[in-house]
Amino acid sequence: ASVLILNGPNLNLLGSRQPEVYGKTTLSDIEDMCRAHGQDTDLDVVFSQSNYEGALVDAIHAARETHVGIILNAGAYTHTSIALMDAIASVELPCIELHLSNVHAREEFRHTSYISKVCIGVICGFGAQGYVLAMDALKAHLKL
Numbered sequence: 001a002s003v004l005i006l007n008g009p010n011l012n013l014l015g016s017r018q019p020e021v022y023g024k025t026t027l028s029d030i031e032d033m034c035r036a037h038g039q040d041t042d043l044d045v046v047f048s049q050s051n052y053e054g055a056l057v058d059a060i061h062a063a064r065e066t067h068v069g070i071i072l073n074a075g076a077y078t079h080t081s082i083a084l085m086d087a088i089a090s091v092e093l094p095c096i097e098l099h100l101s102n103v104h105a106r107e108e109f110r111h112t113s114y115i116s117k118v119c120i121g122v123i124c125g126f127g128a129q130g131y132v133l134a135m136d137a138l139k140a141h142l143k144l
């Protein structure tokens, strides 16, 4: 089974971007962690990142053909994007919303998520480890 781990805007800068908030782990380190965990748990991992809302919508659409579920860190689009919410609702794949930081402990505008409404669950506040937790959660949800 193959899972899409999709990352939104500014996450390409992880490691150097506000390390006090997001940690020092780079996105490529996280990708390595996910691949290693996928090998241990028998999940194929496709890992990608885009700063463009439309590219994220396209990736969600394409996942319908190729993946059993999606783990999505939509970055700031979480708090703004009806288009991403609609894309997730349209493909009927289980999607887990993920954030490195505990968005509920931060600014008010980060407390609202358009995508929570169409995701099976949310993992936030556990840093890079959250990606691995999300993989286990998706596997359990799918009874794989």
Ligand code: DQA
Pocket: 009, 010, 011, 073, 074, 075, 076, 077, 078, 098, 099, 100, 101, 102, 103, 110
């Ligand atoms: C984030 C939280 C968002 O509020 C923020 O805009 C991000 C990263 C996180 O992983 O903690 O870009 O999704």
